Amino acid sequence: MGKKKQTLHHILNTESAAGVICTLPFTIGFLLFMIVPMGISLYYSFCDYNILTPPVFSGLKNFQKMIHEEVFWTSVKVTFKFAFISVPLRLVFALIVALLLFRSTKMTGIYRAMYYLPSMIGGSVAVAILWKRLFALDGVVNKIFMAFGMKEPISWLGNTKTAIWTLIILAVWQFGSSMLIFLSALKQIPVSLYEAAEIDGANKWQQFWKVTLPLLTSTIFFNLVMQMINGFLAFTQSQIITQGKPADSTLFYTVYMYQQSFQFGNTGYGAALAWVMLAIIALITWLLFATKKLWVYEGGF
Amino acid sequence: MKKRLLATLLCAAMAVTTLAGCGSDNSGASGNTADSGQTAQQSTDTGNGGQAAANASTEANLVFAWWGNQTRQERTEAAIDLYSQQNPGVTFDAQPAAWDDYWSKLATSAAGNSLPDLIQMDYSYLEQYVASGLLADLTPYVDNGTLDVSNVPKSLLEAGSVDGKLYAIAAGVNAPSLLYNKTLMTELGIEVPDNMTIAQFEDICKQVYEKKGIKTDLPYGASDNYLPYLARANDVTALFNKDEKKMNMSDSTPLVDYFQVYQDGAEQGWVIGTDIHAELQNNSVEQSPLVFYSSEASQAWCAFFWSNQMEAMQKVADEKGIEIGITTWPSKDPKKSNFLKPSQFFSVSRDAGANEEAAVKVVDFLTNSVDANNILLGERGVPASSVVADAISPLVSETTQEVTRFINDVVSPNCSAISPAIPDGANEVYDESNKLVDKVLNKEIDAKTAAQNLFDKGNEIMASK
Amino acid sequence: MHKKRKIGNIIYHVLVLAFGLVMIYPLVWMVMSSFKETTTIFTTATKLIPDKFVLSNYSTGWKGFAKTSFAVFFKNSLFISIAATIGTVLSSAIVAYGFSRCRFKGRGLLFAAMLATMMLPAQVLMIPQYLWYQKLGWVNTYFPLIVPYWFAIQGFFVYLMKNFIDGIPRELDEAAKIDGCSYYTIFTRVIFPLVKPAMITGLIFSFMWRWDDYLGPLLYVNSTNMYPSSLALKMFADPSSSSDYGAMFAMATISILPAMIIFFTLQRYLVEGISTSGLKG
DSSP states (O other): OHHHHHHHHHHHTSHHHHHHHHTHHHHHHIIIIIHHHHHHHHHHTTEEOOSSSOOEEOTTHHHHHHHHOHHHHHHHHHHHHHHHHHHHHHHHHHHHHHHHTTSOOTTHHHHHHHHHHHHHTTTOHHHHHHHHHHTSTTSHHHHHHHHTTOOSOOOTTTSTTTHHHHHHHHHHHTOHHHHHHHHHHHHHSOHHHHHHHHHTTOOHHHHIIIIIHHHHHHHHHHHHHHHHHHHHTOOHHIIIIITTOSTTTTOOHHHHHHIIIIISSOHHHHHHHHHHHHHHHHHHHHHHHHHHHHHOOOSOO | OHHHHHHHHHHHHHHHHHHHTTSSOOHHHHHHHHHHTSOHHHHHHHHHHHHHHHHTOOOEEEEEEEEOOHHHHHHHHHHHHHHHHHSTTEEEEEEEEOHHHHHHHHHHHHHTTOOOSEEEEOHHHHHHHHHTTOBOOOHHHHHTTSSOOTTSOHHHHHHTEETTEEOEEEEEEEOEEEEEEHHHHHHHTOOOOSSOOHHHHHHHHHHHHHHHOOBBOOOOSOHHHHHHHHHHHTTOOOSEETTTTEESSSSSHHHHHHHHHHHHHHHHTOBOOHHHHTTSOTTOSTTOTTTOOSSGGGOBSEEEEEGGGHHHHHHHHHTTTOOEEEEOOOOSSHHHHOOOEEEEEEEEBGGGGGGHHHHHHHHHHHHHOHHHHHHHTTTTSBOSSHHHHHHHGGGSOHHHHHHHHIIIIIIGGGOOOOOOOOOTTHHHHHHHHHHHHHHHHTTSSOHHHHHHHHHHHHHHHHHTO | OHHHHHHHHHHHHHHHHHHHHHHHHHHHHHHHHTTSOGGGTTTTTTOSSOSSOOOHHHHHHHHOBTTBOHHHHHHHHHHHHHHHHHHHHHHHHHHHHHHHHOOOTTHHHHHHHHHHHHHSOHHHHHHHHHHHHHHTTOTTSSHHHHGGGGGTOOHHHHHHHHHHHHTSOHHHHHHHHHTTOOHHHIIIIIIHHHTHHHHHHHHHHHHHHHHHOOHHHHHHOOSGGGOOHHHHHHTTOOTTSOOOHHHHHHHHHHHHHHHHHHHHHHHHHHHSOGGGGOOOO
């Protein structure tokens, strides 16, 4: 009896058993809360469905429709542009500010709060309104540019070339979450490494390139993957500020999907759009993971 | 004071006669007008009568969902509290939400067969909800007397009916309203007549622009309102043909007028452009160029709204010392274009089940009880029941009284029946139209091309439904 | 040398402060607007300082909706956010440990599933999720807003902590193993204390995101006295009648406070000297 207990204890303490048990909360949560809804939505993507009446199976119709929709392609382009510009910018800002705010002074707490606050207010209607005021013809942005010699105010939100940039700037402005993650990663780097580098005669600049950056690569990678996913799924900025205007130049993919699903009664088509997006993001994430070995330092210290 | 009270009462009394005038068939309503001469006293009795009937009811907990702002939440909650007091055993779960959220949530609960018992319904969703069998047929309750509609004009009952069955009771009456800067027009010595034609309207737009540099705010992102309004003048009362899955017209001609106004405005320079609109919260009273501007170039002398929004507009305008005037939307044939619209309805859902009768009684209460409407005070628009409208008219604000006068004296005598409720697919067509308006405003295409594009795209969208 | 350092310090503070002010300008605008009379907010939008400071927006806003004051909405938000956040942080830490330290069959697949749940737009799951929670009888309760978070369903937090645990030297595990620790006691005694900074970061995010979330409450909460503040905030604006932007800004301002307080009290753990983590090089 006692021996049996010991074996059970022993089995439970093997690496693979521990792994299964520790990840069990997610496994249960996934099976209980995610798999069924995901399955239903996958089914919808093959249906004619408008929420109000029960879905009717329609095969690949929704996916075929996509290829011929001009707006679909526009929204894909807009989303790629938004993600590929805003994400790197956001990360660079987050990293620079994190490095600046890593040093401890009396003001550090306040500084960090200042830089993190914009991320705190998220995407409420209040943000939409103040963002539009900021970039209005008589807004602060134009006033600043005109103080530096610009003759005519620019209609930032009304121009198909500039409107997307107001949303990109909003995304970059809210870099706080990536900054915090960088900060907690910076804290993890042992002081001894810097001390050793200093003994070797490395200056601050060299220390950054030789110690800080390599040890941050895994965090940079993490932020990159997460922000890429976020960037492709960005919704609020476009939905509350521009609704895709002008001329669909800011129509995010998810906004297009939302309009189709909830406003135009093409919910089945909307579901199909969502699954195509999943495929796109999965592909990009996979590509990122494939390059991981080339530049991410994963050893211990 | 007394004189004004009498005047409003008279006006309201007239409302009944004239409201009925917009129906396609007046005969049913004529009987009701006789009662309307009698005043609040009698209508209080109606309220009590409703109460007595409801007292007999059993216990029920009703879920009541609506959209709207803080004022509406307060008043509606107070009114249903009163109902609970008068009908012990009936309790409410209030479910207020913002407009967009409201419809997402309602659709989701429809998918889950768990719609609220009482639903505030909008005309633009009525057809789809009825077609999907989500609303309870109220006709039997009218027949057995549970729901008293004897004081509701026939035209409003028709608006809440689909295929001859009653699904929704109007909560208030609205009319398309051009709100304008009266102070400015007096200063410029320009008279703004009611029932303007488009030519008259454009002439004013030009004058104001030439004299002051102040522009005109044409409906923006709101094709669902002004496009059908102008199409009605071309005898197209329904834009969509659901059965044949196409646009309800043989070619794009009836749509041209709509885009032509924008083209004229863009060519002559008096229209507020897409760049200004990009900076505003769409269709918000508070950010309408009528009251919210930084220079003449972003200011408008008028804006297209609904009559129940005048009060809010005047409130904001007070800040700038502007007096707001109200008139009809311009159209080449105002009588054909104009109509009265239920600002919203009360409906009972299919999922109410055992609560159905209890819910219908609440609709009756909200429609006919003077006590309830003394609390609601026409916040949803002029009350549908003529008796109730009479009774509360002394209590409402001066601006609201002016709105009532506008509806009774200007719109009612000169309007046609409301267009049928829009089917699935219509919103997508209207969205397309909004995009085409942008192109016309930016002079990328002309009105004819826009109309043709909309006609083609509209047929395509309707065919896919 | 000393002087040069001092000048450098001044430049540092001036720059960081100046840029910081640019960052928070829009927020200052919102806070200032909340003290303007509600009808003047837009007409005086270009002015930052109100002509007249009024508190009326706060009093009308605080009244809330349909007899339920904003105090109730805040209480609800606090309850939901705290309950969901504790669950998220604890469950994500354990799951992250499993992913980071143990190789087991199906690990890659499970990790991919976790990433995949993040890649599907949330809006598309609204209806299916509603139908499923309805089957579970969870509609009109807080369960859908809290329980799933105790099962680490937000891959972001799992990955965040896994990444952090990856950075903790394995030598510590080995040493603990020699001392007789099992995989589970390694987690509780060694990893858990060290993963705190990541947990605090996660806590700050999770609280804020749960606080801001309104799609979930919109679908699952059916009575006004159970609404969280995120949902209530949206009801100040109604394009079909009129909006009270003053009250909205006022309540939006108050809404940021809890997240701010949490940030201020916890951020020092991100500042504190590196030595506390006691890692060997």
